[in-house]
Amino acid sequence: MLVLRDYQEELVSKTLGAWSGGTRKVLLQLSTGGGKTVIFAAIASQFARHQEGVLVIAHREELILQAASKLESVTSQAPGIIKAGYKPTDSLIQVGSIQTLARRKNYPGAGLVIIDEAHHASANSYRKLIEAYPNALILGVTATPRREDGYGLRDVFDELICSISTKELIAFGYLTDYRLIAGFKYSKHKVPKKRDFTKKELSEVAQDYKPEEVLKQWNNFGDNKKTIIFAVDVAHSKSITTRFCMNSIACEHIDGETPQDERKEILDRFRKGATQVISNCAILTEGFDCPDSEVVIIARPTTSVTLWLQMIGRVLRPYPGKTHAVIIDMTDNWYRLGRPCDHREWSLEPVTCDPDTMGARCCSSCHHVFKPMPALIRTFEIFNTKQCEFVTTYEADCANCGKPLRWVLEEGRVVEGGGTPMIASCEGAEWLEVPASVRPAVLRPIVENKKRKYRGNKTYTEKVQAIKYWIEENIDVNLDEIKYALTLMDLKASQPFVLSNVFASIANKIRTSSDWDDVVQYMSSRSDDLKKAVWEKFSIEEKQKLTRWKNRYTEELAVWGSEENLRVIQKDLEACEKFEMFEELWQIYNKTAIRDASKRITGEKGADVQRWISRMDYLRELNSINKNGVFS
Template sequence: MNAFPAESDINKALELLIDYYKVPDSIIKGLFGKENYRKLNTIMADLGEKGINTRELARVLIIEKGAYLFSGSSKEVRALREHLIRQLPEDKLMDLYARNPDSKRNITSSAYMIRPLVQKKWVVGGTWPRDFTAALGFPVIFSGISIPKTSSTDPVMDIEARKKVPPLAPFQQKLKEKMLQVLNQEAEKTRCVVTLPTGGGKTRLAVESFIEWMQGPFSEGKYMLWIAQSEELCEQAISCISDMWQEKEFPESLRVYRYFAGKSIGEEQLIGGAVVASIQQLYTRLQKGDKVIEEIIKNCGAMIIDEAHHALAPVYSTLLEKAEELCGPDLFPICGLTATPGRSDGETTSLVNRFQAYLIEPELPETSSYKANPLQYFREKGYLAKPVHHIYETGRDYVVKEDDVEPMQNDLTPEFLETLANDEVRNRRIIERLLEISRGKQTLVYACTVKHAEFLSTVLNAAGRKAASISANTPKATRRMYLDAFKKGEIEFLLNYGVLTTGFDAPKTEYIMICRPTTSVLLYEQIVGRGLRGPRFGGTEHCTIIDFADNLLRLGKPLAYQRFHNFWEKGSAETAVLS
């Protein structure tokens, strides 16, 4: 069963809600929210569309909520469930209650069965939701989608053998040979920093190199400790480790340990293998004297630090100091992975100096153009997409005060971004530009706030363009559902705030719309990087990046995109000015 409702599912649900069960206008608007309804009608009128009626609003709700249309315990969703249950014939109501009775009461009158059914806990994909949707005639998808077993995130997993993956590209193979040469020569004293442009496959490269090098140590109970910044990056690493271990046809299984998102590992589970950990959890557990992580560090065969530019932070000093305390000064091989386009070479130099490391970077043909711009090589060969940049000026003025900038985060504050998110004129211009994108083009949109992403998604759906929004608040199962639907092309626009900057892979992304201004070069590079996979890596030849630019008065530092003028394809920059 698809995780995202098909058009036939949407139409069937709409027919039942409006035509058959005649759900009142007040319930539909209650689910949608009065303020959201006002804003939606305002922006649709600005776009020259007529006001949205109850039927159209219900359709938007079905698309927005998807499999979770009836989920939750809010008074609005319970009002919807109650209305629907009340429409059932008495015999069907009694049959439904007989399968889902109130365990604390003996009810025989159908009139008293409605309330306990309405208040019954809704567990997505469970028996009660399935009975509810079946009794009312809705497609089973609206019972909710639970996390499939194939998406298990247990703390410990064993990877079995055999899975075919594409071979390394020639430049990746040469980098792998360099890495193995350093590892074989330096052994425990190995310190290296591997740098590749975003989209160049540094995770795959490092995983393949290290699991080959560590095949023997794994069987001796040693650990490969992979450290990342986010859950998404951790899961991405696990997926890659799983694929590569199976592809290599090793005779034994490999145990992988999830040491992030609060997951715990018991000492009795430790037999060696790959430990994928977040630096935040490592730091916290080390501070508390966690015996499991101390045992892993004592028997560490290699440490790989993803997004290694973060390794300049104090938490990594604490980790390495503890490692020296447990293992002695020679430690074990340490490899940092980083992507540098858009950042100064000084940061890479600092990183290399931090670890007293070898710098391992691609060997490119000796031409003046490639020396001046190494990215040109990767784009010409089809490894990276060619980024076409557009600046879309709104003509909107905002005064940036001292309190609107967070010095520690090197970015604008959430409060300032919320001001932008609530600007209805600005939002209309965002929607106008999004609707200009041809149908069927996969587009990532980076909004100013969670509510901003949700609202823009709603307007796009109301305009007949399939969209969904996700944030850190989105349940993981729902997030995976929308990401999968986006990759399959079932969703045109995927809007987000605070996620989809690292650890997200959608190679066919053709447009990236950046509606939130940022002064953080790192954040901007991570956003742009989501669309840089080239055709030889399953991506696109071009990716269009659209920066929604406002006139930010008194902003003391440049916006990040202004520092990328050498990054874009020559002659690609265009500016659309709206007055």
């Protein structure tokens, strides 16, 4: 008997509830390894018990066979498989290849259509299949409900139901913990002018992730464990395989052209342990489960959050004796696309295209963020008068409003010699583990500085100043992130002195505060470990003074924050017609109470009040800088 986990039962219940409420096309989101196949098998079994046909759609044989096996174990009836090479059956449950169904256009009867890896459902073949079932209920399942071209999935599905996060799955033991090993780039790869990358140039990118470097980092961090490698292309994957085999490591290659029988044999040898390392190109990202795999090497860059999470998800499944997985990212995917445990907001809306994804653009007309399709990008040269050089300019029509958008290469761009645009690669990289307490997104400015202008050609003082400004711009950084940034900036040897300097600077800023409200605004978003370190910079007298401020502030706030007083402040704020009137109230009332009362005001007046508050904060900050400087 199938026993579902709590969150799986909840997803089944929410799905059935959505259908009961009149929603026909439902999309479920659940992290890789969370049990999507088990969930849709449980739902399919309910339809089969009522003699309603079920059609499960997938786009790869591994996914098809995996779904068929799970469905048979749950429903106790063997599903039919609709794919070349398989004999048709009259089973109530059918698992079909989307390619085969699109080609044959012979759709079996079904009251429920399930689409596995449903982020592909925007393709025309899926759309036509859904149109062929106007009265059937539709269920899509995916770990990453995102279209990378800047459109959402709202034109395919009616409702998105999200579940437990990867971080929670790890905490509950349903996924394994991991170590992230990241590289920091130094060498470069040329970007072509007046056109997009050709297939030949894409193959040249593989030279930035040389097989000997892949082997070296596997020896350094792979601990001789079962490993999956993702390569740039087929030739790259074969080269990596050859390098591993030359070093007496059992390694095999697999790609989309590998014959089915041979592919099955290779995967079976890997699962049984006869093969220790398997290298592939775009074939094991979805539908491949081998829980005892402990290491994944990402030797290919990507701008796709979907592809990134699918690749690293291959090693996150738990297995007896497996304490953690190791993710070796030889690219800069880790800080552009985030870690597997990072929080992500999923949606059916088109705004879900990640603005930080390399290649994503924001339309200046409608502000829609999208990733232009390479085939639709036009390129030409413009002359930059400031830099006295020609710069490659790119143009594409907005995926939302259709208006043309132009941009120049920015991600990883540096200018050398004759003004040739370059992007960084990982050859000669420095390798450091990224602790779980360090957020890649926060480190991005430091990493960019590391790759570009702070590689040995800046003074110690300039590097320290860069760290200080970074801390001011990212006020929620924690102590581990600051220490990591110091390591990246080659300041590890002087870390205690620099940290002391940073803490003293923040403490000096607090010393210039006029009241506890100033302190709260400056320090409330900072991490607890940083607050503790700064606190130790104060003398006993200063600590006593700040404690008195805090106690008085708390007492006053208890009075000011009463419902009666907040209503009075709200009315006074609503009566303000200009900034000068607001400024008088700012001097009279408790500032925190003003902020709390302002949140009750909506519409245009609420927007005005928020702007006035921001202006007061800016003026106060400006006054502090003019008086003492940002750092003393």
